Amino acid sequence: MDLKTNLSSSSQDSISTGSSSGIGGSENISRDFSRLSLFSSGSQEEQFRCEGHAEYSLSCMKRYLQTEELCDVVLIAGNNGKRVPAHRLVLSAASEYFSAMFTGSLRESGEPEITLRDVNGDVLQAVVNYCYSGTIEIREDNVEVLLATACLMQLRKVVEACSRFLAQQLHPSNCLGIAVFAEHQSCSSLLQEANAFTSLHFMQVICNQEFLQLSEDQIASLLSSDELNVTSEENIFHALMSWIEHEPETRRPHLPRLLQLVKLPLLEPSFLVDHVENLVGTNPECQKLIMEAMKWHLLTERRQHMVSVRTRPRKATLGRLLVVGGMDKNKGATTIESYDPRCDHWSTAHHMNGRRLQFGIALMGDKLLVVGGRDGLKTLNTMECLDLETGTWTLLSPMNTYRHGLGVAVLGGPLYAVGGHDGWSYLNTVERYDPITRSWNYVTAMQSQRCSAGVAVLNGKLYAVGGRDGASCLRTVECYDPHTNKWTMCASMARRRGGVGVAVANGFLYAFGGQDAPANNPAASRFDCVERYDPGTDSWTTVTMLSTKRDTVAVCLFGDRLVAIGGYDGSHYLRSVEQYDPITNEWTILASLLTGRAGACVVPVNNSNKVINQTN
Incomplete structure (x- = not known):
């Protein structure tokens, strides 16, 4: 029988037992109900939700807990014997630990009383209350015990809250x-934050x-980290020796093992003699480490065979990179960006005096020299000096020749300006700046005219790599010996390269990217290939390519890695930065520049130079 028929029948029965003098009479009322349709022909449903039902139910359960009604288990704190009644269902819903205890086949699943060893009674009470309320008080005097208990009971949210508090x-x-x-508590997030803070x-x-x-193992773990924020490896050595001398009798036997964690080859030879050798004594293992460091300094041409974890600098000891100027979408960047390897971040450090393109830079002490280039209208012979400590610019003696597209490098004490273009013709002339007399003088000219060549110093010689001679881009390479004042030709690269980036690592010369467009065809073919020159065999080999094609890329050695910055790919001025590990032959990506730029210059600045950021 449907609802309509049921209503009609019930109404008729009830009315017939009462007075028959009602309005319309019983028959009329019955007839009216029988015609009444309470629902439309379509099916309808309603999902009712009581707001706050879950919270209200938990609050009721908490009241039952407070009055110890319906409780079906008593937890006993092994620390002080405190008894805490509770409901298995609530504990199981809040904690995977209790869920496994009460719903599995463990002995405790059916016991009315359960003792929890090494658990504090007050903390146990607080944790049980949390299962009912979702709130718990964290204080300095209870956070460690509370965190340990929350870890035991797998209360993830409480663990996270305690970790944030600590x-x-x-x-x-x-x-x-x-x-x-x-x-000890396996709190990975807190451990990570504590280690980062340390x-x-x-x-x-x-x-x-x-x-x-x-302990010995703990200090070994600490000193092995490359994240330590120190200005020099000297700080690591002094820290180790202070730990040793705190309990010298028991700790000195550990010195040979722990001294291996100090990157001795990165210490100055004078420091090795005056401090390390005097303090570590005659232990043969320690002396072996000192000798390894001395060989690193004395036999620079063999460094590629001596690379180890001790020759790889910590991030903080690298100092910073300064990237200067270059061509950008505004036809000339005037900012100098600074890179911090500890946080993998670029920031604006200084501003140039004005637009200057196709120039060269070098670092002498705490002075950044910017040489030649063009201002957009004319080629320059001027040299400006930025004092990194004060952030002030001054003019120094100009070159004898106006040059843009020149290469610049410091060899010994003097600064060399190599090749370029004077606004009329391609140059093979080279001049040398003496920082003592503050004067420029010509040295022997190169055998080839070269503009936008790569210039670098390797084993006491100056190398000029590739470039353009007016007719085409060049494959040829030549090197200058300051002792003989002569240029000699070296093995040629596999590719012609103008706008090539050049840097030196572990006794090898590297050539990065570039382009090979002929003078009468501006449609350049840009490169992502990298070649390595071995002066011992006078030969070039190809290594792993860049991640992108880069013309007029800025490159330098930064620590033990080679960094390639910016450039032009044929369509865009690049912000991307990548670093090459000569040992693994692999590239990794670093943080991008703030401004995409090509033809910029880059120089590493060590921690002894106090760079004052002149930000926007």
Whole structure:
């Protein structure tokens, strides 16, 4: 029977038992109900949701907990015997630990009382209350015990909250202890933050008692990190020796193992003699490490065979990169960008005095020299000097020849300006600047005219690689010996390269990118290929290519890696930056420049130069 018929029948029965004098009579009412349709012919549904139902239900359960009604288990804290009643269902819903305990085949699943070893009673009560309310109080005096208990009971949100609380308390005096605690509790996020804090504030950390109390394995783990924020490897050596001398009798036997973690080849020879050798004594293993470092300094031509983890600098000891000027979408960048390898970040450090294109740069002490180029209208012979400490510019002695597209390098003490274009013709002339007399003088000219060649110093000689001679791009290479004042030809590259980037690493010369357009055809073929020159065999070989084609790319050695910056791919001025590892023959991507630019110049600046950022 349907609802309509049921209603009609029920109404008729009930009315017939009452008075028959109602309006319309019982028959009329019955007839009216029988015609009434309560629903349309289509099917309808409604999903009702009571707002706050879950919260209200949990609050009711909490009241039952407070009055100990319907509780079906008692948790006993092994630390002090405190008894905490609870409901298995609520605990299982909030914690995977309790869910596994009560729903599995464990012995505790049916026991009315369960003892939890090494659990604090007050914290146990707080954790149980959290299962009902979702709130818990975190304080300095309970956070460590609470975090350990939350880890045990797999209360992920509580673990995260405690980790954030401890991360906010990090200080050079406690970060090592927090890191050890986080590792013990398997709190990866807190461990990562504590280690990052320790690395950043390393110089303050080593002044605290926690550092001196580290175990041999703990200090070994700390000193092996390449993330430590130190200006020099000297800081690492002094930190190690302070730890050794805190308990010399028991710790000196560990010195040979721990000294391996100090990158001795990156220390100055004078420091090795005056400090390291005097302090480490005559231990043969330590002396072997000192000898390895000395060979690194003395036998530079053999460095490619001596590369190890000790010759790879920590990020903070690299200093910074400065990228200067270049052509951008506004027809000339005037900013100098600075790269910080610790945070993989570029920022604006300085501004040039004006637009200058196709120039050369060099670093002499804390002075950045910008040489020649063109201002968009005319070729220049001027040389400007930026004092990196004060951020001020001054004019120095001009070159004898106006040059743009020149190559610049420091060989010994003097600065060399190689080739280029004077606004009328391609040049093979070379002149040398003496920083003592502050004067320019010509040296022997190259055998070829070269503009936009790559220029670098390798094994005490000046190399000029590729470039353009007016008719075409060049494959040829020549090198200058300052002792004989002569240029000699070397093996040619496999490709013609104008706008080539050149840098030196581990006794090899590298040529990056470039283009080979003939003078009468501006449609250049741009390159992503990289060639390596071995002066020992006077030969070139091809290594792993760049990730993108780059003409007029800026390159330099930064630490033990070669960095390729910006350039032009035929359509765009590039912001992209990548670094090459000569040992693994692999490229990795670094943070992009703030401004895409081609024909920029780059120079590494070590930590002894206090670069003052002159930002926007």
